[in-house]
Amino acid sequence: MRMVVLPHPDYGGIEVVERKGVGHPDSLCDGVAEAISRALSREYMKETGHVQHHNVDKVSLVAGRSRPAWGGGEVLKPIYFMLAGRANYSIPVETIAIRAAKEYLRKVLPLARDEHFIIEPRIGEGASELVSTVEEIVANDTSVGVGFAPFSRAERLTNEIANFLNSREFVREWPEVGPDVKVMTHSIQGKLDITIAIAFVDRFLNGKEDYRRSKEAIADAIRDKFGLKNASLGINVLDDFDRELLYLTVIGTSAEQGDDGAVGRGNRVTGLITPVRPMSLEATAGKNPVSHVGKIYNVLAQKIAERIYAETGKPAEVIIQSKIGQPITDPAFVLVRTDASGIEQVVKDELEQMDKITEGVIRGEFVLF
Numbered sequence: 001m002r003m004v005v006l007p008h009p010d011y012g013g014i015e016v017v018e019r020k021g022v023g024h025p026d027s028l029c030d031g032v033a034e035a036i037s038r039a040l041s042r043e044y045m046k047e048t049g050h051v052q053h054h055n056v057d058k059v060s061l062v063a064g065r066s067r068p069a070w071g072g073g074e075v076l077k078p079i080y081f082m083l084a085g086r087a088n089y090s091i092p093v094e095t096i097a098i099r100a101a102k103e104y105l106r107k108v109l110p111l112a113r114d115e116h117f118i119i120e121p122r123i124g125e126g127a128s129e130l131v132s133t134v135e136e137i138v139a140n141d142t143s144v145g146v147g148f149a150p151f152s153r154a155e156r157l158t159n160e161i162a163n164f165l166n167s168r169e170f171v172r173e174w175p176e177v178g179p180d181v182k183v184m185t186h187s188i189q190g191k192l193d194i195t196i197a198i199a200f201v202d203r204f205l206n207g208k209e210d211y212r213r214s215k216e217a218i219a220d221a222i223r224d225k226f227g228l229k230n231a232s233l234g235i236n237v238l239d240d241f242d243r244e245l246l247y248l249t250v251i252g253t254s255a256e257q258g259d260d261g262a263v264g265r266g267n268r269v270t271g272l273i274t275p276v277r278p279m280s281l282e283a284t285a286g287k288n289p290v291s292h293v294g295k296i297y298n299v300l301a302q303k304i305a306e307r308i309y310a311e312t313g314k315p316a317e318v319i320i321q322s323k324i325g326q327p328i329t330d331p332a333f334v335l336v337r338t339d340a341s342g343i344e345q346v347v348k349d350e351l352e353q354m355d356k357i358t359e360g361v362i363r364g365e366f367v368l369f
Contacts (some may be wrong), residue, residue, distance in 0.1 A: 023179025025261025030369040033286030039100035056085035057286030059181020061261035072203035088127035145297025154187040176204035192231035289361035293322035314340035
């Protein structure tokens with residue numbers, strides 16, 4: 001393994017940060033893919049004693065069609081999910097995949113019904129040379145994993161605001177807020193500009209004045225909770241009240257009409273999209289948790305960065321590159337950008353504990369999107 005340690009970069013006080021909430025079409029695809037991978041992994045372990053080869057990281061969503069209306073509208077055309085990828089058919093893959101997808105969608109879209117979705121599996125069998133990577137525990141791909149710690153103020157706020165809007169406690173108080181939210185923040189020398197998209201649910205609102213009051217009250221609640229008195233903050237800034245062109249939905253997601261989705265277009269293992277920071281383009285959701293470094297190295301890089309910061313108090317960014325066919329505990333290249341010293345042992349320790357990442361992913365212990 002080749003390792004290079006460089007000073008932590010200075011971004012000049014400029015940040016751009018985004019988080020897509022659980023009901024966003026891209027997040028739905030990530031969630032469905034990862035739910036399928038975990039279900040397959042558990043069933044493989046039960047039936048064969050270990051996780052078999054699978055990569056179900058190509059889930060796509062085609063938006064349906066709906067007719068929102070004050071007091072409650074209707075879904076006219078279901079949302080279509082194509083479950084694509086590869087898997088070992090020593091177990092009933094398609095049955096497990098459909099069941100896992102439905103269970104996940106019921107959890108994150110509680111206002112939807114099964115008839116609001118069409119779920120079509122198109123999962124084939126893997127190529128023999130890739131199937132063997134799980135048995136030999138070598139890298140399934142030549143790929144890059146990226147992590148960083150700690151979160152900046154803009155990153156922390158973006159994450160916390162989106163999770164606050166998606167929380168059970170918030171939705172109990174504001175049932176008109178659907179699970180499809182998105183928070184985009186830019187910060188220039190500490191001055192925050194926050195744009196929030198919220199899919200409002202029609203059945204809980206009686207007209208556009210209800211919508212307006214709710215939107216204004218939610219903005220006030222966010223400002224109060226997060227101390228954003230001086231920040232620029234806008235919710236659903238495309239709204240046109242005169243023409244009544246408002247972000248109104250039936251089941252709380254733009255996937256019912258306005259937006260398609262795909263795995264890997266959303267949040268990274270930080271739970272954020274951070275284009276100013278180094279960021280892997282790999283989708284983590286749906287990849288097997290044994291040999292696919294596109295998943296494992298992203299989790300690993302984040303763990304290393306967090307441990308360096310916890311132990312030294314110095315920020316860290318970690319980039320790990322794999323080489324296909326090489327043992328996953330022996331990456332081709334590791335780059336650490338930090339002002340801390342003596343961090344080489346941290347990297348080696350975490351590499352030696354790779355099996356804990358596999359176990360934790362299957363149990364759902366890590367943020368993946």
